Amino acid sequence: MESSNQRNFIDKESIFGPDNYKPLPVVLSRAKGVWVWDVDGKKYLDMMSAYSAVSHGHSHPELLKVLHEQSSRLALTSRAFYTDTLGPYLEKITSVSKFDMALPMNSGAEAVETAIKAARRWAYRSKKIENNKAEIIVADGNFHGRTTTIISFSSDANSKDDFGPHTPGFVSVEYGSSKAIEEAINENTAAVLVEPIQGEGGIIVPPENWLPEVREICTKHGVLMILDEIQSGLGRTGKMFAFQHANIQPDGLILGKALGGGFMPVSCFLSSKEVMQWLNPGSHGSTFGGNPLAAAIGKRSLELLEEENLIENSRVLGDFFKNVLNSINSPVIKEVRGRGLWIGVVIDPNYISGKELSKLLLNEGILCKETHETVIRFAPPLVVTKAEIEWAVDVIKTVITRIETNHRS
């Protein structure tokens, strides 16, 4: 399928790097907005957006300007000094999310680690849980990142097998069940840490009343409700944050991915002063966390979501996209689910595997990837237009019809 030019780059990656990823056979070399080109000049619509990290589209001109200006003025100082970018960024992100404070990190996993540490400090020092006894309740099928502590509470065997010993202090319960959470709470429970919609788990949308119930349970038992919105946040579901669909406010919020505007890793953990007060000098940090370039990009990324109506676009076009996918009406498609421009199409494996379907769509100029073998995720940059989605749906429809026909003959 790939040209010999592409083969050369693919071979180099597999010779000089381990097989911890299995990319689709395409070698990308440039991008603009929602479009991406491979090394042979073939054009694709990006329906993957780097797992939602490219919500603003590739090389957004405003962010590119910030990147150029800020990096030529001041890029990195470490937190040993104050800068003229971090304060304004923290002010912006806390006001958008309605939290007292934000602690800046880089990757999503680091921000999850930060949330875990903050919750434990709070549990020992405010809630007075017995030393080393703190527990955090998580959900089956979760994805929170790849560090040794985070994989300790993954339910995916391959993510954790032979990476032990695993970190204790986590209890995993059924996703979407508030009863299971309440039953798991005891005097040592520090926090509940969940995704409002499970992304890597297969775009799993929990029951409508789940988040409000979890909110109530956490308040009732004096347990922190922490949401990982690294993928669901920042407009992806048609609201700035997915928790806003449920009209609640969590006690802690983890952001990442799109916060970096498609340019660099920018993440953070947000919470109240009550929780953050225990993080004193020397207790936590990161050399690159909150660096001037990241702060400038993070601030502008947040502003652009509002200025360019990207959240509204996600809501309106997400509904449109979902409706037209639903109207395809083929036995190949078992279910279409999701919220905003974050859609999972469940396919019947009797017709085709998710991997094979991704390859067929790749051939037709659509970049997407399966999660969990039978779910194809469609998550284009939030700058996508209706015409571009209509084009994509035509392509998807044609490919699905062809699969159906081939299956019959």
Ligand SMILES: *Cc1c(COP(=O)(O)O)cnc(C)c1O
């Ligand atoms: C991607 C993701 C992470 C991990 O982020 P990294 O930047 O890859 O470390 C954590 N939680 C959720 C919900 C994610 O989607």
